[in-house]
Amino acid sequence: MAGTRAGLEGRQHTHLLLPHAALDAPQRGLFESALRPAGWTIDPDDSSSMSLRWNRGRAALRLQTLGWFPLLVTVGPIGKATAVHRDAAARLTAAVLAGRGMNFTDQQLVEYLPQAQARWQRALMERRRLSTAERLLRARRCSYCASWSDTSATHCAGCRRRFTVADDTEWNTTVSRATATVAEAEAILADLARGVVLERLTGASHG
Numbered sequence: 046m047a048g049t050r051a052g053l054e055g056r057q058h059t060h061l062l063l064p065h066a067a068l069d070a071p072q073r074g075l076f077e078s079a080l081r082p083a084g085w086t087i088d089p090d091d092s093s094s095m096s097l098r099w100n101r102g103r104a105a106l107r108l109q110t111l112g113w114f115p116l117l118v119t120v121g122p123i124g125k126a127t128a129v130h131r132d133a134a135a136r137l138t139a140a141v142l143a144g145r146g147m148n149f150t151d152q153q154l155v156e157y158l159p160q161a162q163a164r165w166q167r168a169l170m171e172r173r174r175l176s177t178a179e180r181l182l183r184a185r186r187c188s189y190c191a192s193w194s195d196t197s198a199t200h201c202a203g204c205r206r207r208f209t210v211a212d213d214t215e216w217n218t219t220v221s222r223a224t225a226t227v228a229e230a231e232a233i234l235a236d237l238a239r240g241v242v243l244e245r246l247t248g249a250s251h252g
């Protein structure tokens with residue numbers, strides 16, 4: 046009997062991983078449709094970009110984000126766990142598994158958290174590469190005065206000199222490099238969100 050009781054009380058929190066970048070509208074919708082039929086309602090005053098709270102009668106449930114790329118959340122009761130909390134956790138788990146996600150044990154969670162941190166740092170780096178490359182594609186930079194001009198400009202907006210053939214050649218090189226960087230960074234971000242392991246990412250770049 047003692048073993049049974051320990052088994053029931055051992056896990057207050059359920060850890061779930063979804064193959065998506067963050068806690069965005071589709072993931073919120075997935076959780077919502079799993080819990081609403083059981084009578085849980087979302088608490089709009091206690092929800093943020095990182096957490097959600099639901100209430101059912103006097104029972105309350107909180108979902109907290111622990112990692113991004115892919116999304117890792119932990120769900121648990123606010124207060125003492127009861128049968129309605131366990132039912133809610135089972136519903137959320139079923140919805141996540143149906144959405145090609147995973148259920149993590151406490152031990153798997155501990156092992157995974159440093160990876161989640163490394164993945165988030167990689168995602169930030171790729172986002173920076175992406176925005177730098179996108180900026181290069183939005184305007185052309187003068188090699189003379191470093192001013193930015195419209196991509197269709199024939200003359201520099203800063204020093205007013207006419208762009209030369211050499212400038213155009215350099216600009217074309219910049220465009221093709223930046224275009225390749227955008228494609229590569231977007232592919233890596235998509236792979237990170239899907240859960241492709243870090244070691245496979247660098248080899249998986251398709252140019």
Ligand SMILES: [Zn+2]
Pocket residue numbers: 187188189190191192201202203204205206
């Ligand atoms: Zn200039």
